[in-house]
Amino acid sequence: xxxxxxxxxxxxxxxxxxxxxxxxxxxxxxxxxxxxxxxxxxxxxxxxxxxxxxxxxxxxxxxxxxxxxxxxxxxxxxxxxxxxxxxxxxxxxxxxxxxxxxxxxxxxxxxxxxxxxxxxxxxxxxxxxxxxxxxxxxxxxxxxxxxxxxxxxxxxxxxxxxxxxxxxxxxxxxxxxxxxxxxxxxxxxxxxxxxxxxxxxxxxxxxxxxxxxxxxxxxxxxxxxxxxxxxxxxxxxxxxxxxxxxxxxxxxxxxxxxxxxxxxxxxxxxxxxxxxxx
Amino acid sequence: xxxxxxxxxxxxxxxxxxxxxxxxxxxxxxxxxxxxxxxxxxxxxxxxxxxxxxxxxxxxxxxxxxxxxxxxxxxxxxxxxxxxxxxxxxxxxxxxxxxxxxxxxxxxxxxxxxxxxxxxxxxxxxxxxxxxxxxxxxxxxxxxxxxxxxxxxxxxxxxxxxxxxxxxxxxxxxxxxxxxxxxxxxxxxxxxxxxxxxxxxxxxxxxxxxxxxxxxxxxxxxxxxxxxxxxxxxxxxxxxxxxxxxxxxxxxxxxxxxxxxxxxxxxxxxxxxxxxxxxxxxxxx
Numbered sequence: 245x246x247x248x249x250x251x252x253x254x255x256x257x258x259x260x261x262x263x264x265x266x267x268x269x270x271x272x273x274x275x276x277x278x279x280x281x282x283x284x285x286x287x288x289x290x291x292x293x294x295x296x297x298x299x300x301x302x303x304x305x306x307x308x309x310x311x312x313x314x315x316x317x318x319x320x321x322x323x324x325x326x327x328x329x330x331x332x333x334x335x336x337x338x339x340x341x342x343x344x345x346x347x348x349x350x351x352x353x354x355x356x357x358x359x360x361x362x363x364x365x366x367x368x369x370x371x372x373x374x375x376x377x378x379x380x381x382x383x384x385x386x387x388x389x390x391x392x393x394x395x396x397x398x399x400x401x402x403x404x405x406x407x408x409x410x411x412x413x414x415x416x417x418x419x420x421x422x423x424x425x426x427x428x429x430x431x432x433x434x435x436x437x438x439x440x441x442x443x444x445x446x447x448x449x450x451x452x453x454x455x456x457x458x459x460x461x462x463x464x465x466x467x468x469x470x471x472x473x474x475x476x477x478x479x480x481x482x483x484x485x486x487x488x489x490x491x492x493x494x495x496x497x498x499x500x501x502x503x504x505x506x507x508x509x510x511x512x513x514x515x516x517x518x519x520x521x522x
Numbered sequence: 523x524x525x526x527x528x529x530x531x532x533x534x535x536x537x538x539x540x541x542x543x544x545x546x547x548x549x550x551x552x553x554x555x556x557x558x559x560x561x562x563x564x565x566x567x568x569x570x571x572x573x574x575x576x577x578x579x580x581x582x583x584x585x586x587x588x589x590x591x592x593x594x595x596x597x598x599x600x601x602x603x604x605x606x607x608x609x610x611x612x613x614x615x616x617x618x619x620x621x622x623x624x625x626x627x628x629x630x631x632x633x634x635x636x637x638x639x640x641x642x643x644x645x646x647x648x649x650x651x652x653x654x655x656x657x658x659x660x661x662x663x664x665x666x667x668x669x670x671x672x673x674x675x676x677x678x679x680x681x682x683x684x685x686x687x688x689x690x691x692x693x694x695x696x697x698x699x700x701x702x703x704x705x706x707x708x709x710x711x712x713x714x715x716x717x718x719x720x721x722x723x724x725x726x727x728x729x730x731x732x733x734x735x736x737x738x739x740x741x742x743x744x745x746x747x748x749x750x751x752x753x754x755x756x757x758x759x760x761x762x763x764x765x766x767x768x769x770x771x772x773x774x775x776x777x778x779x780x781x782x783x784x785x786x787x788x789x790x791x792x793x794x795x796x797x798x799x800x801x802x803x804x805x806x807x
Contacts, residue, residue: 318697345701351694354798355716367712368702396798416702 265293267329268420268452269315274324276310284310286477287324292420297446297453299463299470301509303517307478308456312422315454316345331419344413346423350405352397352412358384359393362412369416383411386445403434407441414445423455427462436497439466443492460513464505465492472509474516481516484509580764588770595768599756603775606737606752609665610783613672614733618726620673621680626710628681629688646678650736654743664746671740676733683725687718720799723791730787734780 269292276285285307292298300308314321331342352361359380366376384390387407397405406426413421423442427435443466446453457463463470467486474481486505489496496502565585571577572584579587592599628635654671661667691714699709741754753772760769795801 316701318700343701345698347694347698349694351692351698353695353713353716355719364698364712365702368699368704368708398798398800 265295267327268292268294268296268331270327270329271311271315272325272327274311274314274321274326276307276314276319277322283477285314285321286479288478288480289324290471290480292452292454294419294452295450297443297455297466297468299455299457299467300473301457301460301463301470301513302473302478302481303475303513303520304458305475305478306473306516306520307475308473309424310478311473312424312454312456315420316343316422342419344416344418344421346406346409346413346421346426348425348428350397350402350409352405352408354397357394357396358389358400358408361397361408362415365412365416379415380411383415384408386414387411387441401434402430403438406430406438410442410445414449414451419452421451421453423453425456425458428458435462440493442466460506460510464502464509465497470509470512472512472516474520476520481519482512484512580766583767583770587767588774591765591767591771592774595771599753599768599772599775602751602753602756602772603779605665605750606734606741606754606776607779609668609672609737609752610734610779613669613737614676614730616669616673617676617680617729617733621677621725621729622684622722625681625684625688628685629714635685642678642681645674646682650675651739651743654740658744664744665750667744668737668740668746668752671743672733672736675736676729679728679732680722680725683721683728684718687721688714690721691717719794720801723787723795727784727787727791730783731780734776734783738776 271288271290274285274288275283278284288307288311290298290311300311302308310319313319315326328342353364356364362380362383363373363376366379367373381390381393384393387410389404389407389411392400392404397408400408409426427438430438439462442453442455445451455463455466464486468488470484470486472481472484473479486509488505489501569584569586572582583591628638650671653674654667657670658664658667661670695713695717696709699713704712737752738754741752742758746752746755753776756772757769760766760772
């Protein structure tokens with residue numbers, strides 16, 4: 245694991261600097277029209293650089309989930325392109341094993357154990373159970389579920405299922421982690437706990453995260469950059485760099501610094517909503 | 523990576539695994555004892571009615587007479603049971619293989635499903651007893667005709683349940699498989715087939731009972747007779763001869779076979795589903 249525990253400088257430096265970081269993925273003027281004629285996304289361009297924690301924030305219908313799915317290769321863009329400058333591209337036009345996805349629901353296979361669920365991405369590449377054991381257990385440990393490897397999803401609480409889902413997304417060691425409102429259905433206490441856990445994983449692995457949310461507070465807590473989107477048609481409204489302190493914890497949640505960040509994000513979101521209405 | 527575990531679970535719902543309710547041992551015993559006692563009481567009542575009213579054997583034999591017939595007529599009844607059982611099991615086995623295979627083929631293409639739908643519907647809604655005479659004409663011998671009838675009846679619950687199951691896969695899981703570049707075989711093997719198991723098991727339990735019924739009904743329709751006939755013929759034969767104890771013995775055999783099939787299919791269903799599916803898990807409020 246040593247090689248991946250890199251870039252701890254991320255935690256110290258405010259992440260608004262170092263614009264020269266390598267490009268992980270770039271959306272170029274991407275539009276998406278659904279089969280019923282709805283223009284879900286209009287001319288979205290987004291450069292995602294290594295180590296960023298980007299939140300896509302916006303009201304419902306702003307195309308934030310659609311954008312995430314297009315990046316993941318679930319549903320093609322109607323126009324525009326997605327470029328992966330530093331990845332090996334497979335036959336589907338997707339980066340080989342470089343993307344992990346966490347859905348809004350845990351999306352676990354109920355007939356498989358926790359171990360079996362986390363093993364799945366490796367199994368689909370032909371890695372057998374015995375060979376995958378170390379990797380799977382390592383990821384389960386990192387989300388605090390090593391003791392539950394043999395449990396079935398129905399025996400777990402909502403928060404634990406989400407952790408399994410995160411472990412599964414990380415088991416292929418992706419460069420980019422896509423999260424689609426992953427904690428929207430959880431209670432506030434569990435959600436805060438998981439926010440902290442995701443931050444810790446991000447800081448320790450140096451992974452790039454794109455996080456879809458409709459919560460101002462969640463995005464202001466987690467992100468190094470927030471892309472605020474507006475609806476009808478879904479498009480980028482504004483792109484905010486967020487300065488974050490080295491340590492984010494309970495004290496940060498009640499600090500003036502955090503409040504100011506929230507204010508800034510909230511104002512941007514309000515403008516985005518008003519611009520869609522006018 | 524760090525071990526978040528120590529801090530991760532404090533004060534969140536992550537700390538609590540859901541405990542599965544367990545039955546107490548007392549309750550388990552009662553679950554077996556109560557139906558058995560009720561059954562024994564029913565049989566005793568039957569015997570009492572027969573004895574108290576002096577009903578002759580050729581009108582209503584008591585359970586004792588039926589039990590005696592089960593032994594004295596064993597040389598005719600057991601081979602007949604074997605014939606019926608063989609037809610039932612073989613028909614069910616072919617229906618399983620055929621139903622599952624056709625379901626997998628059908629769900630590959632919407633057009634194929636549409637094209638095949640008139641045939642499946644026609645065969646399903648036509649009462650099998652009505653086409654039995656036709657099958658008897660075309661089939662090489664009575665045994666295979668009976669098997670075709672039983673097969674047709676058992677086939678559709680499996681096919682329609684399996685098709686429904688294969689189509690009821692969680693869309694997010696399908697997306698997940700797509701995301702990880704799973705090929706068609708992997709998606710079928712690791713996702714669609716496991717996800718359809720609850721549906722398949724429901725179909726299996728229905729088909730198991732139906733194939734026995736169809737094997738008996740088809741034999742009535744076929745009117746097969748003599749050596750190598752099944753239990754349906756022995757029932758008719760005992761009716762002609764007013765040999766009611768033997769008739770009851772044959773009915774007990776059929777009933778026992780039905781129970782055995784139901785028990786076996788339920789057990790298989792439990793084996794496959796009890797770890798994960800809601801239907802096999804006790805609810806506790």
